[in-house]
Amino acid sequence: MDLVMDIYKATADFPKDEVYGLISQMRRCSVSIPSNIAEGSGRHSTKEFIQFLFTANASLSELETQVEISRRLGYIPDTAMLVESIKRIRTMLLNLIKSLKNKLTEIN
Numbered sequence: 001m002d003l004v005m006d007i008y009k010a011t012a013d014f015p016k017d018e019v020y021g022l023i024s025q026m027r028r029c030s031v032s033i034p035s036n037i038a039e040g041s042g043r044h045s046t047k048e049f050i051q052f053l054f055t056a057n058a059s060l061s062e063l064e065t066q067v068e069i070s071r072r073l074g075y076i077p078d079t080a081m082l083v084e085s086i087k088r089i090r091t092m093l094l095n096l097i098k099s100l101k102n103k104l105t106e107i108n
Contacts, residue, residue: 003085004030007063010082014075022075026066032059033089050100057093060086 007030011023033056040052064086070076 001034003063003082003089004034006082006085010070010076014070018075022066022070022073026063026070029059029063029066032056033063037093046100046104050097050104053093053097053100057090057097060090060093 004027007026011018011026014023036052036056036059040049040056043049043052064083067076067079067082067086071079076082
């Protein structure tokens, strides 16, 4: 959720011609990450939860690319904080996926 807030703040000063481009795309990607985690956690099976976590990770990768594009275009001059947050979240997602997969293996 903090990453969503950071992305909204970072995109607030983008050029107005990016409203339907990078601004919209980055905001949707960032919202998609916690949304997929939440939806997956409400599913009936661990397998489904894992699939939603992979979807969240894919959105995170998409966002990472868009942050880099924004940096290259000069819209976000210092992306270090965002990149660090993305790395930290990716580590948490992958560790949760690994833990849930181990849980499935133990059950079977």
